[in-house]
Amino acid sequence: MGVMTTRAESAAATRRALLDAAAELLDLGGPEAVTLREVGARAGVTRGAPYRHFTGKDSLLTAVAAESWERIGDQVHALRTDPALSASEKLRGALRALIDVGRNQPHLYQVLFRRRANLPGQLGDGMDRIRRQLCGPEGDPAVADRAAERFQDEFLDIVAALAGERNARHYGALLLTSAHGIAGMELSGHLDTDKWHTTVDELVDTLVRMVTDAGEMT
Amino acid sequence: MGVMTTRAESAAATRRALLDAAAELLDLGGPEAVTLREVGARAGVTRGAPYRHFTGKDSLLTAVAAESWERIGDQVHALRTDPALSASEKLRGALRALIDVGRNQPHLYQVLFRRRANLPGQLGDGMDRIRRQLCGPEGDPAVADRAAERFQDEFLDIVAALAGERNARHYGALLLTSAHGIAGMELSGHLDTDKWHTTVDELVDTLVRMVTDAGEMT
DNA sequence: GTAGCCAAGGTGACAACGTCATCTGAAACT
DNA sequence: AGTTTCAGATGACGTTGTCACCTTGGCTAC
Numbered sequence: 184m185g186v187m188t189t190r191a192e193s194a195a196a197t198r199r200a201l202l203d204a205a206a207e208l209l210d211l212g213g214p215e216a217v218t219l220r221e222v223g224a225r226a227g228v229t230r231g232a233p234y235r236h237f238t239g240k241d242s243l244l245t246a247v248a249a250e251s252w253e254r255i256g257d258q259v260h261a262l263r264t265d266p267a268l269s270a271s272e273k274l275r276g277a278l279r280a281l282i283d284v285g286r287n288q289p290h291l292y293q294v295l296f297r298r299r300a301n302l303p304g305q306l307g308d309g310m311d312r313i314r315r316q317l318c319g320p321e322g323d324p325a326v327a328d329r330a331a332e333r334f335q336d337e338f339l340d341i342v343a344a345l346a347g348e349r350n351a352r353h354y355g356a357l358l359l360t361s362a363h364g365i366a367g368m369e370l371s372g373h374l375d376t377d378k379w380h381t382t383v384d385e386l387v388d389t390l391v392r393m394v395t396d397a398g399e400m401t
Numbered sequence: 402m403g404v405m406t407t408r409a410e411s412a413a414a415t416r417r418a419l420l421d422a423a424a425e426l427l428d429l430g431g432p433e434a435v436t437l438r439e440v441g442a443r444a445g446v447t448r449g450a451p452y453r454h455f456t457g458k459d460s461l462l463t464a465v466a467a468e469s470w471e472r473i474g475d476q477v478h479a480l481r482t483d484p485a486l487s488a489s490e491k492l493r494g495a496l497r498a499l500i501d502v503g504r505n506q507p508h509l510y511q512v513l514f515r516r517r518a519n520l521p522g523q524l525g526d527g528m529d530r531i532r533r534q535l536c537g538p539e540g541d542p543a544v545a546d547r548a549a550e551r552f553q554d555e556f557l558d559i560v561a562a563l564a565g566e567r568n569a570r571h572y573g574a575l576l577l578t579s580a581h582g583i584a585g586m587e588l589s590g591h592l593d594t595d596k597w598h599t600t601v602d603e604l605v606d607t608l609v610r611m612v613t614d615a616g617e618m619t
Numbered sequence: 620g621t622a623g624c625c626a627a628g629g630t631g632a633c634a635a636c637g638t639c640a641t642c643t644g645a646a647a648c649t
Numbered sequence: 650a651g652t653t654t655c656a657g658a659t660g661a662c663g664t665t666g667t668c669a670c671c672t673t674g675g676c677t678a679c
Contacts, residue, residue, distance in 0.1 A: 190646050194656065213516075218636065231638085232657050240637065289516060298431075298507060299590040331591060356597035357604055361575070364582025372517040373549060379574040386575055393611065408675050412627065436665065449667085450628050458666065 198236045200226035206247050206291070213290040214244060237323070245323040248294045252330035255280060259337040263344075270345040275391050277338050278362040282383060285366030292370060295331075296363065299324070335359070346394050354394045361390055416454045418444035424465050424509070431508040432462060455541070463541040466512050470548035473498060477555040488563040493609050495556050496580040500601060503584030510588060513549075514581065517542070553577070564612050572612045579608055 204225035208217040219240055220230040237243040262268065262276045285292040338359060343351035365386050368374040376382050422443035426435040437458055438448040455461040480486065480494045503510040556577060561569035583604050586592040594600050 188646090190654095190656070193646095197656080219638090220636075228656090229658055230636095231659075234638080235656055293516070296585060296589040296591065298511070298588060332596075335591075335596070352596075352598040353603070353607070356592065356599050357579070357607060360582035360586050360592065360604065361579040362582065363586055364578035364580065367514060367585050368578050368581050370516060371514040373514065373553075374574065374578065378550075378553070378570075380570040381574050385571070386578065389571070389575060406675085408625095408627075411675090415627080437667090438665075446627090447629055448665090449630075452667080453627055 194236075197226060197228060197232070201228075201233055201236060201243065202247060202250065205243050206250075209244070209247060209290050209294065210288050214294060217244065219243070242323050244294055245327050247291070248297075249323065249327035249330050251284070251288075251291055251295060252327060252334055255284065256330060256334040256337055259334060259341070263337055263341050270341070271391050271395050273341045274345055274358070274394070275387060277341055278358065278387050278390065281359075281362050282366045282369075282387070285370045289370045292366065296367075342394065346397055350397065354397065358390055358394060362387070412454075415444060415446060415450070419446075419451055419454060419461065420465060420468065423461050424468075427462070427465060427508050427512065428506050432512060435462065437461075460541050462512055463545050465509070466515075467541065467545035467548050469502070469506075469509055469513060470545060470552055473502065474548060474552040474555055477552060477559070481555055481559050488559070489609050489613050491559045492563055492576070492612070493605060495559055496576065496605050496608065499577075499580050500584045500587075500605070503588045507588045510584065514585075560612065564615055568615065572615065576608055576612060580605070 201222055204222045205217050207225070208221060217240070219233050222243070223230050223232050226232075233243060237246060258280050259277045262273050262280070265273070268276065284295070339351060339355045342355040342358060346354045365374070365383055369383060374383075419440055422440045423435050425443070426439060435458070437451050440461070441448050441450050444450075451461060455464060476498050477495045480491050480498070483491070486494065502513070557569060557573045560573040560576060564572045583592070583601055587601060592601070
């Protein structure tokens with residue numbers, strides 16, 4: 184932990200600080216609250232500095248989302264490879280992992296599932312080359328997509344171990360979308376447990392039981 | 402369709418135009434694109450005029466959401482009371498109604514399920530009285546909540562007719578959250594039909610079949 | 620009918636924000 | 650040592666939400 188001297192170290196530290204500050208502000212007040220000026224201030228730099236690491240605010244938020252996807256992917260991977268857990272426990276854990284993000288970091292969760300705005304190409308300028316240059320081999324959204332896809336693959340493996348390879352994809356999609364819906368409706372306040380006479384845990388249990396039964400009878 | 406003379410008519414027309422313009426801009430470019438200035442311009446007034454009808458941008462978007470909820474509620478009500486449809490067709494139609502909003506008006510859909518920001522009270526100023534005064538008997542969010550709840554009630558009745566009163570609430574919650582999740586994941590681009598070897602229609606069919614079978618064996 | 624009232628709407632102003640162009644200084648390279 | 654490169658600082662500009670203040674033309678009380 185020596186004093187930073189090399190330029191690469193300094194830049195990496197700044198990028199790290201920017202991401203941390205952005206994530207913190209996102210948790211506190213949503214995307215509106217994550218101001219490039221405030222992000223820079225918390226990272227010890229000024230307003231324009233983030234543009235040396237990200238193409239703009241959107242790119243910064245996408246990078247935060249990418250890191251979160253990687254974290255969730257690691258979490259589900261750990262569940263899948265844990266020999267102490269049964270197949271249904273792994274599935275329940277994976278679903279809960281996603282839902283818990285929605286509970287504990289609702290603003291981040293919305294960024295994770297935010298609308299893909301960038302249709303590929305279309306603007307044939309030299310912009311693409313610049314963006315590639317700034318954000319590494321390829322743009323940030325591609326990184327986020329890969330991280331999200333890794334999570335989905337880990338999740339798919341868990342489902343396959345429970346419901347068989349045949350129906351894994353169909354049931355996997357059903358389970359994943361359902362969990363996402365549970366998280367989203369609870370997050371938006373539209374899941375009144377008094378009105379529906381049920382809880383998030385009950386819903387998750389029902390989902391797990393459904394696919395478990397279906398897997399057995401295949 | 403006489404020329405507007407009375408003040409009430411003029412104000413009502415302006416409010417209507419503001420809502421329409423806001424809805425149009427929302428569809429085109431999302432909440433960021435719905436600018437009070439542009440909304441006013443399209444409604445034939447200037448930037449500050451909307452503040453005579455809504456407390457601010459948030460209030461305007463909430464009012465748009467409320468009208469959309471009422472529309473969806475009417476749609477599901479029509480399905481429920483249509484004697485030409487079977488119970489499962491009604492259910493499928495209701496689920497599709499929600500998902501179709503996500504497909505055709507993705508930005509509006511996100512506003513419908515956006516996070517409730519306003520915790521009640523907290524700011525004990527006279528602001529509450531002013532807001533009540535501006536938006537009628539009570540604030541806009543309450544209107545939106547009531548409209549959303551009416552939709553849920555209509556939906557719940559459809560489920561009850563299919564799965565019985567006993568499990569209606571539990572299955573209703575499962576179906577509604579699942580449909581919301583399907584819409585949300587498709588909207589965010591995380592539902593790759595090639596990857597999951599399934600389509601939205603298949604997922605909806607599976608959901609309907611599930612609750613149909615469960616209702617029969619009860 | 621006329622004088623006053625009142626709310627819808629117009630206008631100016633302000634702070635905050637995203638973004639870009641330009642500048643600076645120090646590390647990295649030859 | 651001289652040059653290049655790039656993280657970061659700074660100034661500036663356009664846009665937006667919001668408020669305070671003003672104007673005007675229907676509405677109401679006499």
